[in-house]
Amino acid sequence: PKDYKIMVFFTTARLTQLYSAFFTQARVEVLEIHSRKSQAHRTKCTETFRNSQSGVIFSSDVCARGLDYPNVTAVIQVGIPSSRDQYIHRLGRTGRAGKSGRCILLLHDFERFFLNQLKDLPLKQVTTSAFPGVRAAPDALWELRDPKSGGQAYQAWLGYYNSVKGLGWPKDQLVKE
Known part of the structure; x- marks a missing residue:
């Protein structure tokens, strides 16, 4: 489709930066x-996305609340949101003004416990086997021009998941995973 607006939420600013x-x-x-x-960059991105027919925006939680983006067709959440409320605020960016929208929550196996907090919501669970034609990205895609950003994203990931309630891992296990 030509007309699509997708918001992709990541758990930290550094992960948003890395995937971008x-x-x-x-x-x-x-x-x-x-x-x-x-702030000037954020304002410009907000206006660009708000006024575009189609596009993709990668965000930490700065876009999750208080901003209206018309015609968002999909919200993709990568990793565990900080809370059930945050999950709901993020998905609230789509399906506004009587329009339809989709929300996709991408979780690793160790994050599946979060689904217990969403039991009362109409979720459809699918696994990677539901997408037989999808191939892994080529290795060259994961080579960073700025290797420092990979380390910074990893540190942010460790910090975020160290604070996730329900994970219950000691720090050494978190590093192993």
């Missing part, structure tokens, strides 16, 4: 908005 770099290197145009960007 991956997609940009693959020549996929995405807008990037998170707390590490200047």
